[in-house]
Amino acid sequence: MDVQRGQWSSKLGFIFAAAGSAIGLGNIWRFPYVVGENGGAAFVLIYIVFVIIIGLPYMIAELALGRSTHKNPVGAISAIIPGSIWRWVGVLGVLTGVGILSFYGVIAGWTFGYIIKMAVGKIGAFSEFVSNPWIVLLLFAFFMLLTTLIVYGGVERGIERWSKILMPVLFVLLIGLIIYSNSLEGSGRGLTFYLQPDFSKITGKVMLAALGQAFFSMSLGMGLMITYGSYVSRKDNIVSSAFYIALFDTMIAIMAGLIIFPALFAMGESPSAGPSLVFVVFPKLFTQMPGGLAVGTFFFLLLSVAALTSTISLLEVPVAYLVDEKKVSRKKIVWVVAAFTFIVGIPSALSQGATEFFSNFALLPERLSPVDFLSHMSFIFGDFSLAFGALLLSLFVGWVWGGSKAANEIDTGSPFFSRTRSIWIFMIRYFVPLVVFLILLNLFGIFD
Numbered sequence: 001m002d003v004q005r006g007q008w009s010s011k012l013g014f015i016f017a018a019a020g021s022a023i024g025l026g027n028i029w030r031f032p033y034v035v036g037e038n039g040g041a042a043f044v045l046i047y048i049v050f051v052i053i054i055g056l057p058y059m060i061a062e063l064a065l066g067r068s069t070h071k072n073p074v075g076a077i078s079a080i081i082p083g084s085i086w087r088w089v090g091v092l093g094v095l096t097g098v099g100i101l102s103f104y105g106v107i108a109g110w111t112f113g114y115i116i117k118m119a120v121g122k123i124g125a126f127s128e129f130v131s132n133p134w135i136v137l138l139l140f141a142f143f144m145l146l147t148t149l150i151v152y153g154g155v156e157r158g159i160e161r162w163s164k165i166l167m168p169v170l171f172v173l174l175i176g177l178i179i180y181s182n183s184l185e186g187s188g189r190g191l192t193f194y195l196q197p198d199f200s201k202i203t204g205k206v207m208l209a210a211l212g213q214a215f216f217s218m219s220l221g222m223g224l225m226i227t228y229g230s231y232v233s234r235k236d237n238i239v240s241s242a243f244y245i246a247l248f249d250t251m252i253a254i255m256a257g258l259i260i261f262p263a264l265f266a267m268g269e270s271p272s273a274g275p276s277l278v279f280v281v282f283p284k285l286f287t288q289m290p291g292g293l294a295v296g297t298f299f300f301l302l303l304s305v306a307a308l309t310s311t312i313s314l315l316e317v318p319v320a321y322l323v324d325e326k327k328v329s330r331k332k333i334v335w336v337v338a339a340f341t342f343i344v345g346i347p348s349a350l351s352q353g354a355t356e357f358f359s360n361f362a363l364l365p366e367r368l369s370p371v372d373f374l375s376h377m378s379f380i381f382g383d384f385s386l387a388f389g390a391l392l393l394s395l396f397v398g399w400v401w402g403g404s405k406a407a408n409e410i411d412t413g414s415p416f417f418s419r420t421r422s423i424w425i426f427m428i429r430y431f432v433p434l435v436v437f438l439i440l441l442n443l444f445g446i447f448d
């Protein structure tokens with residue numbers, strides 16, 4: 001059965017695919033602007049703490065559930081306890097995947113647009129670019145098409161191959177850009193903003209943003225790691241895999257900040273520009289750098305590939321669910337899900353100036369600072385749903401499946417796990433759900 005279902009070709013193949021899902025626009029586009037909006041270094045510090053004490057133990061739980069059941073999120077839950085309402089937690093995850101992909105694909109489309117802009121050397125103003133409805137829709141459609149074609153091919157052929165070569169290249173390019181950006185005059189203040197914490201800036205809202213960003217960036221809370229874990233062999237070490245995925249993911253995000261903030265302060269831009277931040281700062285950096293247009297073309301190309309390995313993973317979750325549970329043909333359903341997601345994404349695509357209605361969209365309370373339709377989607381699916389899903393899934397693994405049964409699964413293939421076993425059980429049963437719950441309470445403005 002396992003063989004038919006498909007498996008990663010090797011342990012490294014899995015780590016690269018999972019890291020490919022984790023590393024994406026979340027690290028390079030979202031992380032810097034969320035840091036900028038939430039006051040800088042103090043946010044970064046809390047973010048790192050959450051990655052270690054919440055993200056890592058929680059990721060291990062999702063992977064264990066996936067590997068043990070060999071199923072998509074809904075199927076995995078039903079395999080542990082058939083016919084219970086818990087399966088709706090899996091359904092929530094599948095819907096969250098569609099919700100995230102619907103706006104993520106839009107940003108990925110912009111990234112692709114910037115490859116062309118850099119290559120032809122006509123950069124222009126970002127605000128003009130995103131307010132052109134046809135261009136953004138076309139780029140969004142193109143990116144969805146690309147994603148669909150790859151997911152169509154199945155996990156091992158489609159996903160693995162792409163991640164392996166290009167992610168290391170991205171890493172090297174980022175190092176080069178860090179050096180360049182920090183050599184600019186006036187960049188020092190950027191480093192201070194980014195690395196010297198001002199603890200008075202920590203509020204309930206900042207904590208919620210840091211937690212949401214940690215889940216978003218590591219692809220947690222919607223069952224992606226359950227789905228990817230379902231293709232992992234029992235010989236593989238779940239604990240060390242999770243460690244490496246979290247490490248690579250966090251490193252790339254931190255590196256993006258090390259480029260953006262020094263550059264931004266050197267250019268006199270504001271750190272709290274929101275979603276446009278990266279698309280304004282990076283092109284400016286490239287226009288003033290010697291040979292910058294070539295570097296910029298290459299940068300946006302790699303960023304598009306990073307985004308692609310994430311959109312693939314986002315599409316894979318609903319597809320795996322429908323193929324497993326509803327017994328539909330993979331080749332057909334991929335198109336249906338992608339088309340549906342595209343339709344859901346149209347308002348997001350038109351929310352950056354193309355239409356007045358979606359650009360000034362205020363449904364959620366102002367305290368949560370959404371300004372347009374896309375930020376609503378990003379908050380609802382990218383922060384709230386993921387944190388809420390993680391809360392429910394950690395309770396599920398810790399109490400319904402049972403901490404020690406889950407720990408037995410993790411044990412298989414992870415020789416050193418036995419020493420930290422009881423700590424992990426404590427984390428997944430009490431610590432993770434409690435912390436996530438307390439932070440979510442702040443949605444109601446309790447700690448501000």
Ligand code: PHE
Nearest residue numbers: 022024025026027216217219
């Ligand atoms: N982690 C991805 C990124 O940072 C986004 C993502 C979220 C992918 C959730 C899958 C699931 O770009």
